[in-house]
Amino acid sequence: MTGRRLLIFFVLATSAAAADDDGLLPQAREHFRAMPRDMATPEAPTPPERVRLGRALFFEPRISADGTTSCSRCHLPGLQGADGLPKSIGARDFHLKRNAPTVFNAAIHSVQHWDGRFPTVEAQAKGGVTGPAFGNSGFAPVKARLAAIPGYPPLFREAFPGQDDPITADNLGAAVGAFERTLVARSRFDAFLEGKADALSPAERKGLQTFVETGCVECHKGVGVGGEGYRKFGVKSDYWKETGSDPPDEGRFGVTREAADRYKFKVPGLRDVALTAPYFHDGSVSELPKAVRIMAKVQLGDELSDEEVDAIVAFLGSLTGAEPEEFQKVPALPPGGFTAGPPAKR
Amino acid sequence: MTGRRLLIFFVLATSAAAADDDGLLPQAREHFRAMPRDMATPEAPTPPERVRLGRALFFEPRISADGTTSCSRCHLPGLQGADGLPKSIGARDFHLKRNAPTVFNAAIHSVQHWDGRFPTVEAQAKGGVTGPAFGNSGFAPVKARLAAIPGYPPLFREAFPGQDDPITADNLGAAVGAFERTLVARSRFDAFLEGKADALSPAERKGLQTFVETGCVECHKGVGVGGEGYRKFGVKSDYWKETGSDPPDEGRFGVTREAADRYKFKVPGLRDVALTAPYFHDGSVSELPKAVRIMAKVQLGDELSDEEVDAIVAFLGSLTGAEPEEFQKVPALPPGGFTAGPPAKR
Structure with a gap:
């Protein structure tokens, strides 16, 4: 020395x-x-194929009824995984009742949403996408739109191997949740x-x-x-x-x-x-x-x-975390135009 | 050999x-x-400070009347700089009249928009942000919202040095345009x-x-x-x-x-x-x-x-270009919650 x-x-x-x-x-x-470095659990693992699908779905607006709304509409890479709004706004100008928290580190919380209506990030993702914030009422139109984009069925098959019909609401939730369980922002x-x-x-x-x-x-x-x-x-x-x-x-x-x-x-x-x-x-x-x-x-x-x-x-x-790289960098989504399908309920 | x-x-x-x-x-x-490697012109240069501001503004939803809409709402990193929709949808469910083209390589076009209403990307950015797609009618509310986010005034000052009051509609257009002039997607x-x-x-x-x-x-x-x-x-x-x-x-x-x-x-x-x-x-x-x-x-x-x-x-x-890295990676925006300001016209 x-x-x-x-x-x-x-x-x-x-x-x-x-x-x-x-x-x-x-x-x-x-x-x-x-x-921790990852928020996976035995019940909610984060295999790379599932995280890859979940990451695409997280940034995917074509799952919404009008093609405008992805999870990232309320959880923006530029705004530390939140949206800056007092209360979030979804597809077709749907005004949500409460403020969107950051998605960073969210998977470690004991429940999801301010009123705890969802036990896990997987349940929240499934509930959000199939509900009014995405202009949807149920999974059928979401499935039709995903199946119409040629790149998605293979991604679902790889993420959920051995399943006959892997494009399901539960699998969508599991995939988005798996991605979210990687969104650790350590400070x-x-x-x-x-x-x-x-x-x-x-x-x-x-x-x-x-x-x-x-x-x-x-x-x-x-x-x-x-x-x-x-x-x-x-x-x-x-x-x-x-x-x-x-x-x-x-x-x-x-x-x-x-x-x-x-x-x-x-x-x-209070992180972030x-x-x-x-x-x-x-x-x-x-x-x-x-x-x-x-x-x-x-x-x-x-x-x-x-x-x-x-x-x-x-x-x-001092609780501000470093933005996860795989969140800040938006993945290239499977190509294909949006097709609305049957008119959705408002 | x-x-x-x-x-x-x-x-x-x-x-x-x-x-x-x-x-x-x-x-x-x-x-x-x-x-070319860059789409700058003598009249529309791309100094790094201006590109940095323009990149933030491009991904910035707080410039819209309801805080939901940035340029990237219709020009998504995941969808090759377009939005996949037949016709784009802006703030407050405003339905645009036409399809959004990709922003990649757009600055080399002789005019902007399908009807050529804007001569340059700078004019298009200014016109878009101050118009109904962003829920705005004019620049005053945009300026108020930008000035209320502590990180923006310094970015404007650095991008437009020597100006007393750099948060102007023309400068916003010039900055977003400067960023767009870097979005070359060579194939x-x-x-x-x-x-x-x-x-x-x-x-x-x-x-x-x-x-x-x-x-x-x-x-x-x-x-x-x-x-x-x-x-x-x-x-x-x-x-x-x-x-x-x-x-x-x-x-x-x-x-x-x-x-x-x-x-x-x-x-x-026809690129992309x-x-x-x-x-x-x-x-x-x-x-x-x-x-x-x-x-x-x-x-x-x-x-x-x-x-x-x-x-x-x-x-x-063969015309599909490689997505510019500075586009795929969303910048961290200056922090601050959205404040609507006075009620905007519909």
């Missing part, structure tokens, strides 16, 4: 050690886990959790400390920094008084019809939150500091100081 | 020479020119024109010969294999009787109101035609062989044989 290299080594080693003088890392590890926070204490700046470390101490971490925890379970939005006071949401959305109550679920929503995962405004289930708040302040007020009954808000926002910035 | 290498050399040299035994290359060069036909006689297969060479001899080349010529000047659609008989287009579109007459322009359209460039179905200004025909047959009938009064159609279709396949 030369003298200069030795010096750099000592400086780095010292700063890394100093960086965790406050014992923040073990504390963080009590609440959070690093993102500096993961490097931190894996032991690189200086992966976070001093401001971000301070923010992490604040995030833990104020109690944000009681819900926004685990590998997704949220994304597990439901909470009432508005524990201490009605959320719509702060967000201006009118009329209020009753959340999971719409799925279960149980009074205890009124105003409950899935705890959103800095790049995926606007915020909340209804996209009612555009600025992250304001969203943090409202959350502390209505969930914890706390009025945060400007300093605390700034610190938490700094920490949240 | 080893014996084996020598053998390969002789085989290649012999096949290349044999490949142009029929003198097809000099004949082709009378009609066509290879694509095997270009390699052929540059002297690599065996870049075309025997079937494609035969098709090129047929394309020239039947007279297709009288209109589909030059660097774009079309894209220069106007022709009446239906020289020998009414096009709508063959295409089923009802009611007929009067084409350039709608722009000039001169009787001589009735049913005239820009001669479409094999991957950009459906065909004609109204997307009325989905299959390329059928489109070739109709063109010969209504423009030349010829009934082509199946063999001639197959040959021409084979040649047209």
Whole structure:
């Protein structure tokens, strides 16, 4: 080792050690886990043929009733896997009820959609494509359109070998889900959790400390920094008084019809939150500091100081992941013009 | 040179020479020119800062009135720069009147749009974004939305240095146009024109010969294999009787109101035609062989044989270009949620 290299080594080693003088890392590890490299499960594997098909289908507008809408309409490569809209808009100007979260890291969440109506990304993909956001009611027209594009039947056969008739709604969901399970966007926070204490700046470390101490971490925890379970939005006071949401959305109550679920929503995962405004289930708040302040007020009954808000926002910035290359680069789709088939219901 | 290498050399040299035994290359060069590497002009340069801004704007949905529509809505990376639809659909379910051609190589055309309403890609971009396809009527709301996204003002300043107020409709058009002027998709036909006689297969060479001899080349010529000047659609008989287009579109007459322009359209460039179905200004025909047959009938009064159609279709396949990397890969856009601003007119 030369003298200069030795010096750099000592400086780095010292700063890394100093960086965790406050014992923040073990504390963080009590609440959070690093993102895995893949979100496959034994029930939902990610074989390459299935991921390839799912990637094409994800960017495929010809599965919608009017040929305008793919999954990527609401999960854009340019906007960190979200769409920037308060509430998403699908085929034929269909206005969705809620804000689209990023598709990055979504597969690790315990359920999908704000009201948890889908258990997995596979079920969500199937439900989305066969529903009104794509202008569809059922899979039959989707199947007819896919079968009419010569490149798709072979892709389905390769992804689901041995099946007589592989172009099914379940297989579409399984393929899109398999692709989505590869969309891991790891951030500096993961490097931190894996032991690189200086992966976070001093401001971000301070923010992490604040995030833990104020109690944000009681819900926004685990590998997704949220994304597990439901909470009432508005524990201490009605959320719509702060967000201006009118009329209020009753959340999971719409799925279960149980009074205890009124105003409950899935705890959103906070990974990539800095790049995926606007915020909340209804996209009612555009600025992250304001969203943090409202959350502390209505969930914890706390009025945060400007300093605390700034610190938490700094920490949240460390959750921004690198965009997966296979997402940013749009695949060449099987060629063929769109054919609408029979007129779809509105 | 080893014996084996020598053998390969002789085989290649012999096949290349044999490949142009029929003198097809000099004949082709009378009609066509290879694509340049860039479509910049002295009036429309492509400095990197301007291309970078234009690339972001091209993929930017927040310039539309409802945040759903970017240039890439009708010019998709996955579909060879077109959208696969008979007629395109914009923001708020706005149905356009005509088929969207690919954006690849578009800047070399003599005019833009089927009716030639825009002289350049710059004018087209400006006109498109400020018009109903984006849900806009004018530039004021676009400017307000761009100015509200913190990343855009610096990009405009860098692209148009020295201007006090660079977020203008003309600059938006100039930037998007600059990006589009980089979207060159060179094909095997270009390699052929540059002297690599065996870049075309025997079937494609035969098709090129047929394309020239039947007279297709009288209109589909030059660097774009079309894209220069106007022709009446239906020289020998009414096009709508063959295409089923009802009611007929009067084409350039709608722009000039001169009787001589009735049913005239820009001669479409045929580069990438094999991957950009459906065909004609109204997307009325989905299959390329059928489109070739109709063109010969209504423009030349010829009934082509199946063999001639197959040959021409084979040649047209050689015009498929490699997708520009900077197009397939969507750039990360400046972050920020969509804010609609004042309600837009419908």
